[in-house]
Structure formats: C-alpha cells, structure tokens
Amino acid sequence: MVKRIALPLIVVLGILGLFYVGLGLDSRELPSPLVGKPAPPFEVPSLDDPDTMVTEQDFVGGPTLVNVWASWCSGCRAEKPYLIQLANRGVTIHGINYRDTREDASNYLRQSGNPYHTIAFDPKGDVGMDWGVYATPETYVLDAAGTIRHKHIGPLNPEVIREDILPLVARLEEEA
Amino acid sequence: MNRHHRASPVSAMLGAALAVTLLLGAGGAGAVAIGEPVEFESEAKERQYSRLVRELRCTVCQSETIYESNAPLAADMRRRVYEMTAEGRSEEEIIDFLVQRYGDYVRYRPPLQANTILLWTSPFLALVVGGGIWFTVVRQRRALVTRRELTPEQRDAIRRFRDDGHEQ
Structure with a gap:
C-alpha cells in the first residue's frame, strides 16, 4: 500500500515543486547578453543641442549609470526622485532619451528635474536596439573602462538602489 | 446585367x-x-x-x-x-x-546548446520514463492473470458448471 502511493506522491510533489519555482520566476527579467561586454558604440546628437554629437565614450569615466528613459514612460516618472537622489550623492548618471521628441523630453526634464550628465537623443530607438533595450526604464551600470557590469530592467526603487546599485558602484570605485 | x-x-x-x-x-x-x-x-x-x-x-x-x-x-x-x-x-x-x-x-x-539540452531532450525522456512505467505495469498485470495454472480437473469442473448454466 505504502509502495503504491509513494511513487505518485513523489511525482506530484516534484511537479508541484517545479510549478512553485517556475511560477515564482519573473518572465520579464531576461538576462542581458551585454553584461560583461563593452558599451555598444553609437553616435547621435545630444538632447540639449542637435549640433553636439554624443558617443558611448561620453558615458565612460569612473563608474557611471546609463538610464534609458522617455517622457511618455510612467515608470521613468516613478524612478525620477531616486535618480535625483543618486545624482546628489555624487553618482554620475547619463541618459538615453528613447523614442521621444526633443520638445516633450525637454519639458519633462524642466518639470521633474534633470539628474543626467549627458543625454543621447534616440528618437527612432536605434541606440536602444544596440543596447538591447526592450522596455523603458532600464538602467545600466558601467565600470571605469566602459564595460557593462549590470543591467536593471524596470523602475529603480530604494531597495534596488540599496541592495544592488550602490554596493556595485562602490566596488567599481575601488576597482578603478 | x-x-x-x-x-x-x-x-x-x-x-x-x-x-x-x-x-x-x-x-x-x-x-x-x-x-x-x-x-x-x-x-x-x-x-x-x-x-x-x-x-x-x-x-x-x-x-x-x-x-x-x-x-x-x-x-x-x-x-x-x-x-x-x-x-x-x-x-x-x-x-x-x-x-x-x-x-x-x-x-x-x-x-540546441548546453543550457537547452534538457528542453530538447525532455519530451524523449518523458517518453522513455512513461514507456518504462507502462511496460512494468503491463507485465505485472499479465503475471497476475497467468499466475496460477488450473489443473485439468478444475478446468473440467468449471466447464461442467458453465454448461449446466446454459442448459437451464
């Protein structure tokens, strides 16, 4: 009798275990193949000035954050206060303005504050594609050599900043 | 038109x-x-x-x-x-x-690469495991049916009972 139910019981428990793990996974958290690779090259005008060109080299120098944002993106609005806090703490943040218009983006920055050092203007999403962006906001952490060390998908929040971003930036500062 | x-x-x-x-x-x-x-x-x-x-x-x-x-x-x-x-x-x-x-x-x-081996092979693994279980179950049941051979006398007795039933 025990033997009769033992096998089905083990099988069912195994399947339930798989479900428990599988359903707990966030299918949006895709590992980026770009982590560990150098920042993908690009050359586009800056958001502030159409005549100034920005390249990936402008994003390199000490540990930096590269934040992909747009004025139409509500998640970007939500994470904005935390970006401003980070900038005030001395973290260098660059921006890629993704699929936006110059006017909307500038108005948005005027209203909600501008934590960005350099902003690349990418209205057609070409830079976004080279950086493997699929949904704004996304935040990359670059080391001093310009290698992508981490990618966060979705809005930053105090927990992510405390647990992931700040410790990594501190470590990269030591490395540099 | x-x-x-x-x-x-x-x-x-x-x-x-x-x-x-x-x-x-x-x-x-x-x-x-x-x-x-x-x-x-x-x-x-x-x-x-x-x-x-x-x-x-x-x-x-x-x-x-x-x-x-x-x-x-x-x-x-x-x-x-x-x-x-x-x-x-x-x-x-x-x-x-x-x-x-x-x-x-x-x-x-x-x-098909190292981290997708399980993905690609699991249907066949399931087939092998399921087939194995099916095979053992069938063999066990077959063993149950043919486990005890009847003696010729017992078989005669059964035939007699059955034929009686038909005649009534």
Whole structure:
C-alpha cells in the first residue's frame, strides 16, 4: 500500500515543486547578453543641442549609470526622485532619451528635474536596439573602462538602489 | 446585367472578405501596421523577411512574434530585419545580430546548446520514463492473470458448471 502511493506522491510533489519555482520566476527579467561586454558604440546628437554629437565614450569615466528613459514612460516618472537622489550623492548618471521628441523630453526634464550628465537623443530607438533595450526604464551600470557590469530592467526603487546599485558602484570605485 | 445587379451585395461582401484575406496574408502585413511598405528587389529576400519576422520573438510582449506584435519595439525590430535583409545580409547574420543584443530569448526556436539540452531532450525522456512505467505495469498485470495454472480437473469442473448454466 505504502509502495503504491509513494511513487505518485513523489511525482506530484516534484511537479508541484517545479510549478512553485517556475511560477515564482519573473518572465520579464531576461538576462542581458551585454553584461560583461563593452558599451555598444553609437553616435547621435545630444538632447540639449542637435549640433553636439554624443558617443558611448561620453558615458565612460569612473563608474557611471546609463538610464534609458522617455517622457511618455510612467515608470521613468516613478524612478525620477531616486535618480535625483543618486545624482546628489555624487553618482554620475547619463541618459538615453528613447523614442521621444526633443520638445516633450525637454519639458519633462524642466518639470521633474534633470539628474543626467549627458543625454543621447534616440528618437527612432536605434541606440536602444544596440543596447538591447526592450522596455523603458532600464538602467545600466558601467565600470571605469566602459564595460557593462549590470543591467536593471524596470523602475529603480530604494531597495534596488540599496541592495544592488550602490554596493556595485562602490566596488567599481575601488576597482578603478 | 440585371442579374449582376441583384447579386451585387453578396459579391461586394465576398470582395471585401477577399481583400481582408489578401491583406492579412500579404508578407508585409506587419509593416503595414507601422506604415512602412515592405518591398524587396527579389523574391528570395521577401521570403527571408517573412520567415524571419515569424521566428523572432517580441521581447516586450513575450508571447508574440515580431510579425504579430503592435509594440513599438517590434516595429523597430521589423524595420531592422527589413533593412538588413534588403542589404543582403543572411538569415544567420540577422538572427545573430538580435541574439547579441537581446539574448536567445528573441528566438522562438531555441538553439540546441548546453543550457537547452534538457528542453530538447525532455519530451524523449518523458517518453522513455512513461514507456518504462507502462511496460512494468503491463507485465505485472499479465503475471497476475497467468499466475496460477488450473489443473485439468478444475478446468473440467468449471466447464461442467458453465454448461449446466446454459442448459437451464
């Protein structure tokens, strides 16, 4: 009798275990193949000035954050206060303005504050594609050599900043 | 003429249905959604494009190909596939380009590699395990049926009982 139910019981428990793990996974958290690779090259005008060109080299120098944002993106609005806090703490943040218009983006920055050092203007999403962006906001952490060390998908929040971003930036500062 | 006239509502409906079918069936339907007509100089390129857009996954919408998806990212990916195809790049080059940026996830047909071995072999493993269980169960049951042979006397007795039943 025990033997009769033992096998089905083990099988069912195994399947339930798989479900428990599988359903707990966030299918949006895709590992980026770009982590560990150098920042993908690009050359586009800056958001502030159409005549100034920005390249990936402008994003390199000490540990930096590269934040992909747009004025139409509500998640970007939500994470904005935390970006401003980070900038005030001395973290260098660059921006890629993704699929936006110059006017909307500038108005948005005027209203909600501008934590960005350099902003690349990418209205057609070409830079976004080279950086493997699929949904704004996304935040990359670059080391001093310009290698992508981490990618966060979705809005930053105090927990992510405390647990992931700040410790990594501190470590990269030591490395540099 | 008169007969034609009377048939016109039906034929108009048929015509509309045909137009919709043609529109949906056309290779460039995905690009229609983003307002970019898709034209290639050769039929081979057109075939490559329509094959690729149906094999690449839209990474935002997750369960749609870029051919079906109306997301802006899918439109960008279609445009990139279109441009690269028009430039004469091969299918592998285009898939590699997107895999480098978005990971294996963009492929609807996962490649056979170390981390997908289980994915590819699990159906066959399930078949082997299930077959094994089936085989043992059948063998056990068969053993139950043929376990004790009846003696000739017992068989006679059974036959007698059965025949009695028939005669009554």
